[in-house]
Structure formats: structure tokens, C-alpha cells
Amino acid sequence: MLFIKERRKFIIYLLNGWPALWATSLLPLKQAFAKRRLAKQEDSMQLPPAKSEETVSVEQAIRQRRTVRGFLSTSLDAQQVSMLLWAAQGITGKRGFKRAAPSAGALYPMDVYVAAGTEGIETIEAGVHHYDSQTHALSLVAKGDLRAKLAHASLSQMWMARAPINILITAEYKRATGKYGKRGFRYAMIEAGHIGQNLFLQAEALGLKAGIVGAFHDKKVIQLLTIPSKHEPLLIMPIGYHA
Numbered sequence: 001m002l003f004i005k006e007r008r009k010f011i012i013y014l015l016n017g018w019p020a021l022w023a024t025s026l027l028p029l030k031q032a033f034a035k036r037r038l039a040k041q042e043d044s045m046q047l048p049p050a051k052s053e054e055t056v057s058v059e060q061a062i063r064q065r066r067t068v069r070g071f072l073s074t075s076l077d078a079q080q081v082s083m084l085l086w087a088a089q090g091i092t093g094k095r096g097f098k099r100a101a102p103s104a105g106a107l108y109p110m111d112v113y114v115a116a117g118t119e120g121i122e123t124i125e126a127g128v129h130h131y132d133s134q135t136h137a138l139s140l141v142a143k144g145d146l147r148a149k150l151a152h153a154s155l156s157q158m159w160m161a162r163a164p165i166n167i168l169i170t171a172e173y174k175r176a177t178g179k180y181g182k183r184g185f186r187y188a189m190i191e192a193g194h195i196g197q198n199l200f201l202q203a204e205a206l207g208l209k210a211g212i213v214g215a216f217h218d219k220k221v222i223q224l225l226t227i228p229s230k231h232e233p234l235l236i237m238p239i240g241y242h243a
């Protein structure tokens with residue numbers, strides 16, 4: 001009897017994990033397509049590999065972390081942006097699938113965008129770039145420095161526009177609700193929090209500071225940044241050197 005109960009539990013466990021197993025088995029194909037897509041895109045930009053060389057301890061980063069609203073206009077370099085995006089949604093799993101932040105059922109319903117200002121990032125043009133976790137690359141979604149307009153759409157929190165980059169965290173709920181129903185909304189929002197904290201701590205480790213903004217007009221942000229309407233904006237994080 002005990003054996004049957006345990007076996008049933010195991011089968012349920014396996015069935016619950018099927019999206020992750022399915023996604024893992026299709027991974028080489030997915031990666032090959034992503035790389036081909038990237039090679040074809042003129043407006044894509046490979047980021048330097050993420051290097052873990054910082055000496056700031058986790059305790060130090062947690063203690064130092066503060067929401068900052070004053071930034072210098074100093075540019076970030078591609079390596080710093082690479083580290084930030086890796087901490088947000090980079091691939092960390094040995095099988096090339098699992099990411100830096102936890103995700104319910106490993107469904108990864110989140111997308112990350114970078115709104116870079118003019119000279120916000122050395123060697124990367126001003127505009128809105130989508131981060132592709134599989135290829136660790138950026139692809140241009142909209143051209144131009146949209147930070148001031150983004151700050152306006154965020155109830156005129158103009159301090160945001162002074163940071164060289166604003167990182168936007170979005171959720172495509174359907175990827176989580178497909179398995180979890182309504183609870184998927186809750187899981188996606190929790191995941192945004194994990195990504196936000198990873199960004200805060202990585203910024204500290206790089207000697208940078210981050211702010212966090214949840215007050216904005218969703219539709220205005222979607223239209224301005226020309227991101228898919230199914231990607232609901234949840235958090236915007238201005239990041240740069242502290243003024």
C-alpha cells in the first residue's frame with residue numbers, strides 16, 4: 001500500500017515537472033534556432049561572457065543595497081551590462097536551461113529589456129534592447145534614447161532618465177498560467193521580485209547602484225518601448241553610478 005502511494009506521488013512529481021523536462025529535451029534545437037536567428041539579425045549584439053570576479057560578499061551587497069534615485073551620466077561598459085543581465089536571467093544551469101533566478105516549474109515567464117540612453121552603454125547604441133538568455137545577446141527593439149519618455153510614463157519620476165540604463169522586467173503570464181491557472185500570476189510576480197533583487201545585488205557587486213520603480217502606466221510603457229503587449233511590465237530598474 002505504502003509502495004503504491006509513493007509510486008503515485010512519484011508519477012505526479014514527474015508529470016508536474018514535464019514542462020521543464022520537455023524544454024530541456026528540445027534545448028539543443030532551441031539554441032541552434034536562437035543562434036541562427038541572432039546571426040541573421042543586423043540589430044543584434046553579442047554580450048561578452050559573464051565573468052564572476054567581484055570580491056564583494058553577499059552580506060556586504062545586502063547591507064549596502066539601497067534604492068538610489070541620483071545617478072551620474074557615466075556610461076556603463078558592455079561587461080557590466082553583461083553581468084547585470086546574467087544576474088537577471090542568464091543561464092546558470094549545467095544543461096544550458098536553468099537561469100539565475102528561480103522560476104515556478106522552470107517555466108520562465110519573464111522577459112528582460114534594457115532601455116539604454118545615448119552613450120548609456122559604451123559600444124551599444126541608444127535604444128530598447130531585448131535580452132536573450134539562450135544566446136546571452138541583445139537584440140534591438142526600438143531605436144533612440146527613450147529614457148525621458150519612460151520617466152514621464154512612470155508618473156514623471158524624471159530621476160530615472162539620469163541613469164545610463166533602465167532595465168525593464170516583464171511577465172508573459174500565459175507561460176505560467178498554462179500550468180498553474182490563476183496561481184501563475186502570483187508566481188510570475190514573485191519571480192519579478194527575485195530578478196529585481198539579483199539586479200540590486202549584482203549592481204552592488206559591480207560598484208553601481210540601482211533604483212526600482214513600480215509606478216508607471218503599463219500601456220504607455222508597452223507602446224513607448226514597442227514591446228509585445230503580452231509582455232506585461234512589472235518593474236523598471238534604473239542602474240548606474242551613484243551621484
Ligand SMILES: Cc1cc2nc3c(=O)[nH]c(=O)nc-3n(C[C@H](O)[C@H](O)[C@H](O)COP(=O)(O)O)c2cc1C
Nearest residue numbers: 065066067068069154157211212213214215216235
Ligand atoms: C514593488 C516596488 C515598487 C517600487 N516603486 C517605486 C517607485 O515607483 N518609485 C520610487 O521612487 N521607489 C519605488 N520603490 C522603492 C521603495 O520606495 C524602496 O524600496 C523603499 O523606500 C525602501 O528603501 P530601500 O529600497 O532603499 O531599502 C519601489 C519598491 C518596490 C519593492
